[in-house]
Amino acid sequence: MFTLHGTGVGFGIAIGTARLIRRPGQEVPEYSILSEQVDQEIQRLTNGIHSAAECLSAYYEDIREESADEVHAILDAHLLMLRDPVLLEQSALIIRERLVNAEFALQLHCENLQAVFRGIDDPYMRSKSDEISQVIGRIQDELLGQHAGQSSLKGIRKGEIIVTHDLMPADTIEYRKYHVGAFLTSLGGPISHTAILARSMQIPAIVGLHEGIRYLKTGDTLVIDGKRGVVLVEPDDAALDIYEKRAAKIRRVTRELEAIKYKPARTLDGQTIELNANIEFAEELRQSLECNASGIGLYRTESLYMNRKEFPDEAEQLDVYSTLLNATDRPVTIRTLDLGADKQVDGGRRNMSLATNPALGRRAIRLCLHDLTLFKPQLRALYRASIHGDLRIMVPMISNQAELDQLFIVLDEIRDELAHEKLPFKSRIPIGGMIEVPAAAVTADIFAKRLDFLSIGTNDLIQYTLAIDRIDDEVNYLYDPLHPAVLRLVKSVIDAGQNAGIPISMCGEMAGDIECTRILLALGLREFSMDSAVISEVKQRVRETHIGEIEPMVRDLLTTNESNPYRDLIRQINR
Amino acid sequence: MRLEQDIRVINKLGLHTRAAAKLVKLCSRFDSSIEISNSKRRADAKSILSIMMLAACQGTELKMVIEGEDATEAIRQITELFESRFEEQE
Numbered sequence A: 001m002f003t004l005h006g007t008g009v010g011f012g013i014a015i016g017t018a019r020l021i022r023r024p025g026q027e028v029p030e031y032s033i034l035s036e037q038v039d040q041e042i043q044r045l046t047n048g049i050h051s052a053a054e055c056l057s058a059y060y061e062d063i064r065e066e067s068a069d070e071v072h073a074i075l076d077a078h079l080l081m082l083r084d085p086v087l088l089e090q091s092a093l094i095i096r097e098r099l100v101n102a103e104f105a106l107q108l109h110c111e112n113l114q115a116v117f118r119g120i121d122d123p124y125m126r127s128k129s130d131e132i133s134q135v136i137g138r139i140q141d142e143l144l145g146q147h148a149g150q151s152s153l154k155g156i157r158k159g160e161i162i163v164t165h166d167l168m169p170a171d172t173i174e175y176r177k178y179h180v181g182a183f184l185t186s187l188g189g190p191i192s193h194t195a196i197l198a199r200s201m202q203i204p205a206i207v208g209l210h211e212g213i214r215y216l217k218t219g220d221t222l223v224i225d226g227k228r229g230v231v232l233v234e235p236d237d238a239a240l241d242i243y244e245k246r247a248a249k250i251r252r253v254t255r256e257l258e259a260i261k262y263k264p265a266r267t268l269d270g271q272t273i274e275l276n277a278n279i280e281f282a283e284e285l286r287q288s289l290e291c292n293a294s295g296i297g298l299y300r301t302e303s304l305y306m307n308r309k310e311f312p313d314e315a316e317q318l319d320v321y322s323t324l325l326n327a328t329d330r331p332v333t334i335r336t337l338d339l340g341a342d343k344q345v346d347g348g349r350r351n352m353s354l355a356t357n358p359a360l361g362r363r364a365i366r367l368c369l370h371d372l373t374l375f376k377p378q379l380r381a382l383y384r385a386s387i388h389g390d391l392r393i394m395v396p397m398i399s400n401q402a403e404l405d406q407l408f409i410v411l412d413e414i415r416d417e418l419a420h421e422k423l424p425f426k427s428r429i430p431i432g433g434m435i436e437v438p439a440a441a442v443t444a445d446i447f448a449k450r451l452d453f454l455s456i457g458t459n460d461l462i463q464y465t466l467a468i469d470r471i472d473d474e475v476n477y478l479y480d481p482l483h484p485a486v487l488r489l490v491k492s493v494i495d496a497g498q499n500a501g502i503p504i505s506m507c508g509e510m511a512g513d514i515e516c517t518r519i520l521l522a523l524g525l526r527e528f529s530m531d532s533a534v535i536s537e538v539k540q541r542v543r544e545t546h547i548g549e550i551e552p553m554v555r556d557l558l559t560t561n562e563s564n565p566y567r568d569l570i571r572q573i574n575r
Numbered sequence B: 001m002r003l004e005q006d007i008r009v010i011n012k013l014g015l016h017t018r019a020a021a022k023l024v025k026l027c028s029r030f031d032s033s034i035e036i037s038n039s040k041r042r043a044d045a046k047s048i049l050s051i052m053m054l055a056a057c058q059g060t061e062l063k064m065v066i067e068g069e070d071a072t073e074a075i076r077q078i079t080e081l082f083e084s085r086f087e088e089q090e
Helices: A035-063 A069-082 A085-098 A102-118 A123-127 A129-148 A169-178 A193-201 A210-215 A237-260 A282-290 A314-326 A364-370 A372-388 A401-420 A438-442 A444-450 A458-466 A484-500 A514-523 A532-543 A547-557 A563-574 B017-028 B048-054 B071-083
Strands: A002-005 A007-010 A013-021 A161-164 A182-185 A204-207 A221-225 A230-233 A274-279 A296-300 A332-335 A391-395 A431-435 A453-456 A504-506 A527-531 B002-008 B033-037 B042-044 B061-067
Touching: A002 A210, A007 A193, A013 A182, A013 A237, A035 A069, A035 A085, A035 A102, A035 A129, A035 A169, A069 A129, A069 B017, A069 B048, A085 A102, A085 B048, A102 A129, A102 B048, A169 A193, A182 A193, A182 A221, A193 A204, A193 A282, A204 A221, A221 A237, A237 A532, A274 A282, A274 A532, A282 A296, A282 A314, A282 A532, A296 A527, A314 A332, A314 A372, A364 A372, A364 A401, A372 A391, A372 A401, A391 A453, A401 A431, A401 A444, A431 A438, A431 A444, A438 A444, A438 A458, A438 A484, A444 A453, A444 A484, A453 A484, A458 A484, A484 A504, A484 A514, A514 A532, A514 A547, A514 A563, A527 A532, A547 A563, B002 B071, B017 B048, B017 B071, B033 B048, B042 B048, B061 B071
Parallel strands: A013 A161, A161 A182, A182 A204, A274 A296, A274 A527, A296 A332, A332 A391, A391 A431, A431 A453, A453 A504, A504 A527
Antiparallel strands: A002 A230, A007 A204, A013 A221, A221 A230, B002 B061, B033 B042, B033 B061
């Protein structure tokens, strides 16, 4: 038995056997053939292409009814590529001229095609070269499947654990079908496609295992702990027993949570609480609605800007926002660009200086107001998209009134421009601020008079208040959402909102932490926004809470001056 | 019959995979040979890989050469497809 460590994403525990999947970009076997074997090898190639096309087309038939037009279009194009005579001709030519096996000839052909794409200026077009390697990868998989009995997707059995280099967008359509148990990938981070897919399939995944996956082989028994990011390889009976019990418990809890999905989020003393979802990608909307979120409390727009050279223009953003708003009639809060600090972009963007302390540097609204060419297209897109649904705009990192002055001037300009251009938009969109700088929390009463809503961003608020960098291993033990300083700030923001008569919500991780739910309710919070996967858990906690009963204890919490009674009090509140 | 015509890519995303797929499907319905070229490359319009290699983004000027019985109808329908922005929004 040994363990591997990566970034855990998705949920729960999976126990199953490993299935290694080779993906384009990974090495394929390369060997020479004799000139008298050429015809035979070309025949092998022809068969491989043919069966890859058959297999894809059968799959296409299979899912045609239940899948979106978008998926049809991708599969259509992939089938056309597989049936394109040029693919066979060129690869056969390589076999003939270089006397190599079919898999490697395909690889060389693929690299030739990629080289052409790399020369293209247009970033969108360039990204399409992945699709070609995917299609060629399918043929290689077929060939290898025939050759050495290795895996291709079609042999996957339910519950198997997929071990691969990285998942691509197109894979995600297929894996749903197979009910796999978990994913392990060498690449990827918490917002990779693998992570999103795992979350939406509600299975665990561990990404970023790097070289670790080299130690795994098809057929290994694996235990995946998605929460801790640990893989147990060939566990002994004792470990297996522990994890089986844990997995069973998680399944039981999940069933219980499933049952309360459509019950109201109402406390024992009759307060109705709004539980919204945080999303990173527009595609996550569906999952949020499935979890019965009251709305989208935070749509982070950074993913639109990351991993690309050129920033998205107004038209692209308009398309994304309109699609999102059209898909639901529930309220959707979109946060304007929050780049900087831990979220740097790839592209060679001007002004993206690397400050000595990025968390305290020119980020979020500071960056946006500094560079209106970055900010205005987003705001224009938001205003134009507003006619498609119930949109609210939220601005991150505000810390003083001058920023609001500037923001309102820019918004006025945009409304004038759009009116002048005769483009439709809603002139009255609720504008809110994210309270995550202590200065803004302390002066929340002033912000509350000028804005339509406030949302407490606890991740940054806590790190700024406690002077703790959470990703610094040496101090992260000091990170404490329940520090009285944090709770007092949260309370003062909630009070400011109540006095001004505007809604206050919370969208940081604290909002989805059931250890904090009761305390926040007692402080007066009535709107929470969190990862949709934890909505049911928090709802259960809300339904078990009598706010009136815990209020006195939470009042004590704000003034307790010793650490031990403080912890006891928290335990008592959460009992 | 041999016809030649210049055509401009006006849809925002250009001749990307899905647009190329639509074009190839349409062209494959005709008996005529259809060749589309830019300043660097020539592509058989019935081969999706060749069309994708043109990497024609928005604004690219392409040249069509169509030879065969149904060339007139082919030109008409292909032009229509380009002008409809490959049925995309923009």
